[in-house]
Amino acid sequence: MNAVYIGIGILVFLWVFFHLHRRQRNRNKVICVIESNCVGCNHCVKRCRCHVLEMVEDETGKHAAVKYLDKCTACGDCIGKCKFNALKLIKRL
Ligand code: SF4
Ligand code: SF4
Numbered sequence: 335m336n337a338v339y340i341g342i343g344i345l346v347f348l349w350v351f352f353h354l355h356r357r358q359r360n361r362n363k364v365i366c367v368i369e370s371n372c373v374g375c376n377h378c379v380k381r382c383r384c385h386v387l388e389m390v391e392d393e394t395g396k397h398a399a400v401k402y403l404d405k406c407t408a409c410g411d412c413i414g415k416c417k418f419n420a421l422k423l424i425k426r427l
Contacts, residue, residue, distance in 0.1 A: 360407065360408030360409065360410070360423065361408070362425060362426050363408040363423040363424065363425060363426055364400075364403055364406045364408055364423065364424060364425075364426040365386060365387070365400060365406050365408065365412060365413075365421060365422075365423060365424075366400065366421070366422055366423070366424045367387075367397065367398050367399060367400060367420060367421060368419070368420045368421070368422065369394060369397050369399075369420075371418050371419050371420035372397035372398050372418065372420040373397075373418055373420075374389060374395065374396035374397050374398070375417075375418075376389055376398075377415040377416065377417075378398050378412035378413075378415050378416050378421060379398060379412075380415075381411050381412050381414075381415040382411065382412050383411070384402075384405045384406060384407060384409075385401075385402065385405065386400060386401065386402050386403070386405045386406045386412075387399065387400060387401065387412060388401045397420075398420070398421075408423050408426075410423065
């Protein structure tokens with residue numbers, strides 16, 4: 335039974351360590367939408383847990399846009415969902 339608790343403890347520790355490391359690494363970056371590549375599929379908006387992105391419609395059509403730049407943790411989850419190479423991390427100004 336102790337081995338189970340130790341195993342769970344190690345997993346929790348690794349998860350916290352990985353999470354903090356990723357946040358630290360990306361602290362100076364932020365997401366950017368390449369509008370010309372975006373097809374407006376909405377997958378990135380649904381994936382973002384921080385509600386940074388939203389869909390907008392203008393003269394160029396429907397596409398994702400960065401609404402709350404300050405909330406972006408640069409986790410990259412939305413990039414993993416985009417099949418059209420329409421998202422990238424750039425240096426935060
Ligand atoms: S990088 Fe992460 S926090 Fe930033 S928009 Fe993408 S999913 Fe959201
Ligand atoms: S996943 Fe890519 S193509 Fe789809 S809305 Fe987001 S940025 Fe656009």
